[in-house]
Amino acid sequence: MTIFLQDLAETRGFRVAALVEQTLDVYVSGASNALAAQGSLVPVAVLLAGPGGISAQAPDGTPMSRAQIEALLPGAWACFNAGSGEAESMGALPR
Numbered sequence: 001m002t003i004f005l006q007d008l009a010e011t012r013g014f015r016v017a018a019l020v021e022q023t024l025d026v027y028v029s030g031a032s033n034a035l036a037a038q039g040s041l042v043p044v045a046v047l048l049a050g051p052g053g054i055s056a057q058a059p060d061g062t063p064m065s066r067a068q069i070e071a072l073l074p075g076a077w078a079c080f081n082a083g084s085g086e087a088e089s090m091g092a093l094p095r
Contacts, residue, residue, distance in 0.1 A: 019045040
């Protein structure tokens with residue numbers, strides 16, 4: 001599992017980005033010499049910046065604190081605040 005900050009989206013004075021958990025499972029079958037893989041991206045938090053500042057919430061709408069966001073991905077709040085949400089600029093945090 002890896003958590004990363006997705007690219008920022010900006011419109012009408014607002015910025016939004018999601019923290020997502022990425023998983024990838026690879027299966028190898030020795031008998032049939034086959035390879036299979038499956039993956040997923042699951043949002044764990046949404047960050048929103050607008051005229052009222054920055055706020056965060058869980059996918060179910062529950063408010064999240066800056067400390068909760070930083071516990072998921074250190075540096076995510078500052079990166080989002082600076083407007084550089086590209087996954088490459090944040091890197092990713094394996095869990």
